[in-house]
Amino acid sequence: MRGVSCLFAGAWLVAAQAIAADVEAGRAKAEVCVACHGLNGNAVLPGVPSLAAQPAMHTFLQLVQFREKRRRDPQMSPFAEKLTDRDMQDIGAYFAAQKAAPSSFVVDANKAAIGRKLLEAHHCGSCHMPDLSGQNQIPRLAGQNVEYLVKQMRGLKDGSRRDIDGTMASAAQALSVQDIDNLAHYLASVK
Ligand code: HEC
Numbered sequence: 001m002r003g004v005s006c007l008f009a010g011a012w013l014v015a016a017q018a019i020a021a022d023v024e025a026g027r028a029k030a031e032v033c034v035a036c037h038g039l040n041g042n043a044v045l046p047g048v049p050s051l052a053a054q055p056a057m058h059t060f061l062q063l064v065q066f067r068e069k070r071r072r073d074p075q076m077s078p079f080a081e082k083l084t085d086r087d088m089q090d091i092g093a094y095f096a097a098q099k100a101a102p103s104s105f106v107v108d109a110n111k112a113a114i115g116r117k118l119l120e121a122h123h124c125g126s127c128h129m130p131d132l133s134g135q136n137q138i139p140r141l142a143g144q145n146v147e148y149l150v151k152q153m154r155g156l157k158d159g160s161r162r163d164i165d166g167t168m169a170s171a172a173q174a175l176s177v178q179d180i181d182n183l184a185h186y187l188a189s190v191k
């Protein structure tokens with residue numbers, strides 16, 4: 001399984017680098033997305049992720065995964081099915097160029113304090129960057145929606161959300177249900 005995932009990631013990373021993305025074309029192609037993902041990709045609906053300031057490579061690869069049915073969601077999947085590689089590249093570049101608005105989520109301060117310690121203990125910032133802004137295929141986590149974060153971490157742990165190369169699935173194994181809740185509150189609170 002791990003071998004197949006690596007091959008999948010490798011092929012698409014090459015595809016991603018071969019296309020020169022167009023931010024303005026991406027803006028037009030992303031018009032249908034803002035109904036759920038919010039103005040400029042700053043989401044306010046519970047369970048819907050913000051896309052603003054996400055690394056372009058991450059957005060591209062997740063869209064490919066939805067289109068290829070490796071990742072599934074009843075709301076999201078239909079929107080990825082119609083996109084070409086070029087569309088996904090342009091959309092990724094557009095959202096990467098948007099500013100992340102300060103999140104308005106109400107977080108539990110006690111949970112966030114525990115979450116911060118867990119984040120340090122598990123070295124999450126070594127991949128997601130110390131400021132949690134993400135890099136390449138690794139997503140930005142700062143200010144992300146709490147419900148979304150909880151669902152993804154649970155899914156990455158139990159395998160119901162597949163990932164591109166298995167690295168995040170391994171990182172999630174050590175997390176308990178309570179750890180996930182505490183981490184999500186901390187991540188959502190990061191500016
Ligand atoms: C009807 C609402 C809806 C619309 C419209 C929609 N999405 Fe989504 N999108 C979602 C939901 C809900 C999720 C979270 C799915 C999950 O829980 O796994 C999601 C997840 C995503 C993700 C994964 C983010 C991450 O960090 O892993 C990307 C990328 C994305 N959407 C891009 C788009 C793009 C681009 C469009 C427009 C072409 C779009 N979405 C339109 C609801 C929507």
Ligand code: HEC
Pocket residue numbers: 049118119122123124125126127128137138139140141149152153162163164165167168171175183
């Ligand atoms: C070895 C590198 C690595 C480490 C360490 C790591 N992650 Fe990740 N993480 C990734 C990658 C790569 C992805 C993208 C997964 C995919 O392809 O779907 C990801 C995805 C995620 C997501 C999904 C976000 C989204 O937008 O969909 C969350 C939440 C997350 N990581 C939280 C954490 C937390 C919390 C820790 C520490 C306990 C952590 N990660 C440690 C590499 C890492």
